[in-house]
Amino acid sequence: MKNTFLIYLSLIVLMGTKSFAQKQEVPLLDREIFFGNPEIAGGQLSPDGKFISFLKEYNGTLNIWVKKFDEPFEKAKPLTDNERPIGGYFWTYDGKYILFVKDNKGDENFNVYAVDPMAEVKEGVPEAKNLTPLKDVTVQIYQVSRNQPNIMMVGINDRDKAWHDLYKVDIATGERTLIFENNNRITGWNFDWDENPRLAYRTNDKGHSEILRIDGENKFTEIYETNLKESAYVSGWNKDNSKFYLVSNKGDVDLTTLYLMDPKTEAIEKVESDPKNKVDFGGVFLDDNTRELLYTSYTYDKRERLWKNKKWAKLFSHLEKQFKGREVGFSSFTKDYKQMLISVTGDKYAPDVYYYNSDTKKLIHQYTPKPKLKENEQYLAEMKPITFKSSDGLEIPGYLTIPKHQEAKNLPLVVLVHGGPKGPRDYWGYNSYVQMLANRGYAVLQPNFRASGGYGKSFLNAGDKQWGKLMQDDITYGVKHLINEGTVDASKVAIMGGSYGGYATLAGLAFTPDLYTCGVDIVGPSNLFTLLESIPPYWEAFRKSLYEMTGDPETEEGKKLIQETSPLFHVDKMKKPLLIVQGANDPRVKQAESDQIVIALRDADKEVEYLLADDEGHGFRKPTNNMAMWVATEKFLAKHLGGRYQEGGSDEVMKRLGEITVDVSKVTYTPKEEVSTSKSLKYTTTDISEGEYDYSVTIEVQGKTIPMASHRSVKKEGEFTTITDKAQSPMGEVVDKLFVKDMKPVKREIQQGGQNFSMNFNEGEVVLEMMGQKINIPADGAVLCADIGLDLFISRLPLTEGFETVFISPDLMTQKMKQLKVEVKEKKDDKFYIVTLTNLDNTNEVTEYTINTEDMLSTQETKIVPQMGNAKITAVLKQDN
Numbered sequence: 001m002k003n004t005f006l007i008y009l010s011l012i013v014l015m016g017t018k019s020f021a022q023k024q025e026v027p028l029l030d031r032e033i034f035f036g037n038p039e040i041a042g043g044q045l046s047p048d049g050k051f052i053s054f055l056k057e058y059n060g061t062l063n064i065w066v067k068k069f070d071e072p073f074e075k076a077k078p079l080t081d082n083e084r085p086i087g088g089y090f091w092t093y094d095g096k097y098i099l100f101v102k103d104n105k106g107d108e109n110f111n112v113y114a115v116d117p118m119a120e121v122k123e124g125v126p127e128a129k130n131l132t133p134l135k136d137v138t139v140q141i142y143q144v145s146r147n148q149p150n151i152m153m154v155g156i157n158d159r160d161k162a163w164h165d166l167y168k169v170d171i172a173t174g175e176r177t178l179i180f181e182n183n184n185r186i187t188g189w190n191f192d193w194d195e196n197p198r199l200a201y202r203t204n205d206k207g208h209s210e211i212l213r214i215d216g217e218n219k220f221t222e223i224y225e226t227n228l229k230e231s232a233y234v235s236g237w238n239k240d241n242s243k244f245y246l247v248s249n250k251g252d253v254d255l256t257t258l259y260l261m262d263p264k265t266e267a268i269e270k271v272e273s274d275p276k277n278k279v280d281f282g283g284v285f286l287d288d289n290t291r292e293l294l295y296t297s298y299t300y301d302k303r304e305r306l307w308k309n310k311k312w313a314k315l316f317s318h319l320e321k322q323f324k325g326r327e328v329g330f331s332s333f334t335k336d337y338k339q340m341l342i343s344v345t346g347d348k349y350a351p352d353v354y355y356y357n358s359d360t361k362k363l364i365h366q367y368t369p370k371p372k373l374k375e376n377e378q379y380l381a382e383m384k385p386i387t388f389k390s391s392d393g394l395e396i397p398g399y400l401t402i403p404k405h406q407e408a409k410n411l412p413l414v415v416l417v418h419g420g421p422k423g424p425r426d427y428w429g430y431n432s433y434v435q436m437l438a439n440r441g442y443a444v445l446q447p448n449f450r451a452s453g454g455y456g457k458s459f460l461n462a463g464d465k466q467w468g469k470l471m472q473d474d475i476t477y478g479v480k481h482l483i484n485e486g487t488v489d490a491s492k493v494a495i496m497g498g499s500y501g502g503y504a505t506l507a508g509l510a511f512t513p514d515l516y517t518c519g520v521d522i523v524g525p526s527n528l529f530t531l532l533e534s535i536p537p538y539w540e541a542f543r544k545s546l547y548e549m550t551g552d553p554e555t556e557e558g559k560k561l562i563q564e565t566s567p568l569f570h571v572d573k574m575k576k577p578l579l580i581v582q583g584a585n586d587p588r589v590k591q592a593e594s595d596q597i598v599i600a601l602r603d604a605d606k607e608v609e610y611l612l613a614d615d616e617g618h619g620f621r622k623p624t625n626n627m628a629m630w631v632a633t634e635k636f637l638a639k640h641l642g643g644r645y646q647e648g649g650s651d652e653v654m655k656r657l658g659e660i661t662v663d664v665s666k667v668t669y670t671p672k673e674e675v676s677t678s679k680s681l682k683y684t685t686t687d688i689s690e691g692e693y694d695y696s697v698t699i700e701v702q703g704k705t706i707p708m709a710s711h712r713s714v715k716k717e718g719e720f721t722t723i724t725d726k727a728q729s730p731m732g733e734v735v736d737k738l739f740v741k742d743m744k745p746v747k748r749e750i751q752q753g754g755q756n757f758s759m760n761f762n763e764g765e766v767v768l769e770m771m772g773q774k775i776n777i778p779a780d781g782a783v784l785c786a787d788i789g790l791d792l793f794i795s796r797l798p799l800t801e802g803f804e805t806v807f808i809s810p811d812l813m814t815q816k817m818k819q820l821k822v823e824v825k826e827k828k829d830d831k832f833y834i835v836t837l838t839n840l841d842n843t844n845e846v847t848e849y850t851i852n853t854e855d856m857l858s859t860q861e862t863k864i865v866p867q868m869g870n871a872k873i874t875a876v877l878k879q880d881n
Contacts (some may be wrong), residue, residue, distance in 0.1 A: 026379045027379065028439065028440075028646060029439050030646065031630050031649070032372075032627070033370065033373050034373070034435060034439075035436070035623065035630060037061075037623050038055070038062075038369035039057075039367070039368075039371060040055070041055045042054055042089070043366060044090065044331070045332045045334050045340070046091055046334075047095045047335040048334060049069060049339040050095075051095070052066070052341075052366075053065065053066045053098060053117065054073075055085075056078075058078045058080070058081055059081055061084065061085055062085040063078055063082055063086060064078070064080045064086055064089055064098060064115070065077065065078050073367065078124075079098065079115050079117060079119075079125055080125055080128060081124065082102060084103070084105070084106070084615075084621060085621050086100055087100075087101055087102070089101075090144075092144060092150070092171060093145070093149040096118075096150075098114070099112060099144070099152070100115070101113070101139070101141075104585075105584075105585045106617020106618065108138060108536070108618070109136050109137055109138055110137075110139050111132045111134065111139055112130075112131045112139050112141060113128045113129060114128065114129045114131055115128040129174055130174075131152070131154075131169050131174050131176075132154065132156060132169070132176070133174075134158050136161075137156055137158050138536070139156055140155035140164055142166070142191075143189070145195055146288065150171050150172050151168060151169070151170065153189065153191070153197075154166075154169055155182075155189075157537075159181070160182070161537035162541075163182045163185065163186070163187075163540070163813055164187075164538070165178060165180060165182045166179040166180035166186075167179060180218070181752075183757075183812065184220075185204065185541065186212075187202060187203050188200070189201070192237045192241045192244075193291055198214055198244070199211055199214065199234060199263065202220075202222075203541035204225075204773060205768075205773065205775040206227075206544065207228050207541075207543065207544020207545055208225055208227050209226050209232065210224065211225075211232065211234065211246075213263045213264075217754070218754045223263055224246070224250075224261070224266075226248065226250050228548045229548075230251075231457075232249075232250060233246075234247075235283070238291070239290075239291040243262050243263075244260070245258060246259040247259075249457045254456045254457050254458050255273055255274055255277070255278075255279065255280050256273075256456075257270060257273040258296065274298050275306075279454050280298075280453070280456060281298065282296065282299050282454075283296070284296055285297075292308075292309060294308060294309045295312065299427070299454055302428050316328070319342060319356065319363075322363065325346060326344050326345060326346035327346065327428075327429065328344055329345070330342065331343045337358075338357060339355070339356070340356050341353055341354070341355060341356075342354045342355070342356050342363075345429050345430055346429065347383035347401075347431075348380035348381060348383070349430060350368060350370055350373040350377055350380075351369055351370075351430060352367075352368050353365075353369070354366060379439065380404065380430075380435055381401050381403055381404045381435065381438040381439075382402070382404075383399050383400070383428055383429070383431070384400050384401070385397065385398075386398055386399065386400045388478055389477065390473050390474045390477045391473040392470060392473070394462065396448065396449060396474045396477070397455070398426065398445060398446050398478060399445075399446045400443065400446075400482070401434050401437075401444040401446075403439070404438065404439075406441070408487045409486055410486065410488070410489045411443040411488055411492075412441065412442050412443070412489055412494075412641040412642060413442060413443045413445060413489075413494070414437050414442045414443070414444050414445075414494045414637065414641075415479060415494070415495045415496065416437070416444055416445065416446050416496055416497060416501070417447070417475060417496070417500070417501035417504040418448075418497065418500070419498050419499030419501050420451065420453075420499070420500050421452070421463060421467075421549070422451045422453070422463060422545075423451075423452075423453040423460070424453055425453050425454050425455075426447075426448055426452075437637075439644075440634060440637070440638070440644045440645060441643040442641065442643050443482070443488060450463040450474055451463025451464075451471060464549055465551055467528070467550055467565045468564070468567070472504060472507050472512070475504055479515060493517055493641075494516060494518050494519060494520065494637055495520075496519065496522070497520075497522065497524070498522035498523055498524070498619055499522075499523055499619070501522070502522050502525070503524040504524075505519040505521040505524055506519070506524055506567035506578075509578060510567040511567075511573070513573050517640050518579075518636065518637070518640040518641070519576065519577075519578050521578060521579070521581065521594075522619065522629075523581065523582055523586055523588075523594075524580075524594075526566065527566045527568040527596055528550050528551070528553075528565060529559075530590075530593065530671075530672075531550075532546060532550065534590050535588070536587045536588065537842065540813070551565070568597050568600060571600040571604055571606065572604065574601065578606070579611070579632065579636045580608065580609065580610050581620070581629055582611070582613075583612075583613055583617045583618060583619065584612055584614045585614075585615070585616065585617045586617045586618045589618065592669060595669040598610050598662075598664055598667050602665065608664055610661070610662040611629060611632060611660045611662065612662045613625045613660045624653055624656045627653045628653050629660075631657050632657060634646060675806055677781030677782065677806050677807060677808050678805050678806055679781055679782060680782050681743075681782045681793075681797065681805065681807060682797070683743050683793075683797060684798055685796055686743045686796075688714060688740065688792055688796075690714050690716060692711070692714075693712040693713075693877060693878075694709065694710075694712075694878045695709065695710045695712070695875045695878065696876050697874070697876075699873050708727065708728060710725055711725070711727075712725050712726075713726075714792075721740045721741070722740070723738045724737045724738075725788055732754075733751075734751070735749075735751040735752075736748070736749075736750050736787065737750075737788075745759075746760075747760050747761065748788065750812075757770045757812065759810060761779075764778065764779055764780070765777060766783065770812075775815050777817060779817060781808050782805075782807040783808055783809065784807050784808075784809055784820075785809055786818070786837070790837070791851065794822060794835055795851045797822065799824050799853060801826075804821060804822060804824070805821075805822050806820065807819075808820070819841060820838065820839055820840065821838045823835065823838070831853050831854040832850055832851065833850075833851045833853060834848065834851075835849045835851050837849065
């Protein structure tokens with residue numbers, strides 16, 4: 001019996017061991033589970049709680065749907081039929097409309113649309129109204145009114161590509177009213193509880209950020225300024241609108257802190273900073289009805305809230321107890337804050353959304369965005385916070401994920417580097433990239449390298465001018481830390497990331513070529529010179545900050561640094577395989593960044609693969625494209641690291657992969673042509689005759705024709721000839737006066753909307769005076785003033801067929817010189833020439849003149865195709881002149 005018992009016991013142990021081993025095996029999960037469209041996502045309650053809107057697939061793409069709250073989701077109806085996933089949407093405060101934004105194939109030129117959620121249609125979707133029907137504009141939404149729910153305040157950059165004018169939009173009719181023509185570098189607006197514009201944000205010529213008090217129409221007073229190393233923003237108003245909440249790290253403050261500031265007296269009082277003295281101030285939650293501050297938040301390894309309201313604190317504590325080990329967040333509220341949608345997330349949990357009613361205490365599950373992910377939750381891996389020291393001893397936080405049921409020993413590693421770089425950071429929670437990689441057998445390191453946000457000003461600014469240097473060390477030393485601990489196999493390490501993470505991938509392969517086995521670069525810049533040259537014009541306010549991070553390409557020191565840190569110039573050091581992923585319409589990191597390094601690697605006989613999607617921008621958003629990218633990425637990583645991968649994919653995905661896979665032997669790149677500026681201009685005469693001239697002006701834009709009039713006066717005033725243009729604009733009369741001597745501009749004076757600007761043209765520089773500041777703009781070459789009287793100068797050039805010359809002109813908005821090219825395109829008869837003026841910094845900006853060389857006075861007709869909006873302005877000299 002004894003032996004029988006022992007045999008029986010041994011069998012139980014063996015069977016148990018086998019059963020246990022089977023439980024440890026993690027199946028290869030279909031990539032569709034991670035990257036396919038969610039069944040339902042982005043739920044929002046209507047302001048009265050009677051309806052719920054959400055995102056769901058319609059014709060293969062996430063679109064907006066709506067249903068009555070008490071109806072099943074199957075009863076919902078679609079509201080939109082977009083080809084690209086909806087980027088974001090929200091209800092107006094009266095519930096009459098849902099507003100959403102849409103760009104074109106990822107180019108980030110967003111228009112704002114409105115759709116009626118109650119519209120009845122028999123088939124398809126209701127018609128969505130484009131409230132900003134302009135091409136090539138990036139509309140910014142500043143405010144949607146609670147008091148007048150039909151009104152929205154937006155910024156539109158159709159007039160000037162770099163800066164946004166302020167418009168009021170009637171959502172019902174689409175009518176737009178210009179409120180403020182932005183000629184002084186305003187970057188944003190802030191409205192108080194009564195929806196009065198009280199503050200404006202401005203970026204000055206140094207790149208510093210200013211908060212301005214609005215004292216009346218076109219009257220601003222600077223009340224707060226932060227330099228390139230600091231930050232400040234307004235986060236709401238107190239109950240009586242007398243003070244605003246200011247979040248700032250100005251001066252000797254390291255961690256951003258919450259203050260109250262009186263805009264009239266400029267007095268500031270501290271409200272709160274991190275009680276643990278570890279991280280930046282996170283955010284405030286204000287009740288729109290009571291105007292009460294409900295909580296503040298801070299993000300350490302995980303997010304924590306400090307409740308100011310006992311009722312809300314109790315409510316939240318009750319919710320947290322229902323979902324231990326996960327994070328609870330507020331997704332949507334009704335207008336009275338009594339009904340809400342609650343998001344429940346966690347590192348190894350599929351997200352869920354619940355409805356909660358604070359009166360009835362009802363907690364009702366609404367939907368799980370990815371039910372198949374929910375079914376496989378037991379196979380998701382845990383994300384753990386870690387810290388390690390960089391090359392200079394700086395402590396770097398991050399997260400480490402070890403594949404489920406695997407020992408943290410001798411594992412292949414993927415370093416997943418976040419974008420930004422200055423400000424963003426990685427967070428604890430569910431991450432589809434992380435879980436996908438972990439399921440394939442890789443440990444995943446997410447380092448919050450210096451310049452990542454949330455850890456204080458010193459940590460943030462420690463990344464300035466450290467691209468490819470100390471910032472790269474922070475990543476490198478994270479890998480070394482895991483290798484030294486025995487967690488990672490040193491021969492199987494990949495680096496991967498998007499945007500700055502793509503740059504870090506290229507830099508890792510170039511500057512630490514023996515550390516990595518391979519890399520995956522997603523929309524990463526390879527040449528910092530071309531990156532900085534090609535930033536979107538509406539990033540102009542951000543330019544100085546970029547230079548602070550990367551180096552200033554306008555200085556010799558900056559050029560040297562950029563040359564050192566651009567991976568393109570270090571291709572000779574790169575020796576590990578690379579997969580590059582790019583969107584053809586990316587406005588931030590343009591296709592040229594990938595093309596350049598693909599060519600350089602190809603020509604150096606290095607191993608490189610290239611995916612290029614013609615319908616994507618800064619990263620892949622279309623599920624089919626994303627899935628195709630992951631087919632290639634999985635196979636690439638498995639080939640070089642030895643992990644698991646899912647063979648093939650659907651016919652649609654594999655077809656798309658074939659379409660976006662580039663034959664690297666056929667990639668070409670043409671660098672921007674450098675054009676020399678003329679040192680001086682030669683004229684046929686230096687005489688400009690006196691006279692008075694009237695022009696009829698028409699502006700054709702958005703299908704409308706707007707008639708205007710302008711008057712020019714040319715006079716002799718002492719040693720100067722003066723050219724004065726007067727015109728009526730939507731913001732009142734504009735008077736522009738240019739003083740000329742010996743065919744050279746000497747001084748320019750502008751009066752517009754109660755503001756005065758001036759330019760003094762000195763040897764080697766132009767001094768701009770505006771808003772109490774003096775700005776020196778270097779001038780190397782022949783200088784003219786492109787905005788006033790330019791036809792008088794062009795008509796005196798030795799115009800012949802084939803004639804061309806290049807000069808520079810100060811730009812009032814960018815406060816830099818722009819390079820302009822004059823070309824004779826056609827001779828119409830003995831005295832008329834067709835002449836074009838092209839801005840070489842933006843070749844879409846072209847002015848066409850018909851020059852009368854006989855009177856040498858005026859432009860008969862001017863057609864302007866501005867940078868944005870495809871407007872046309874025609875100015876015709878009246879015949880009686």
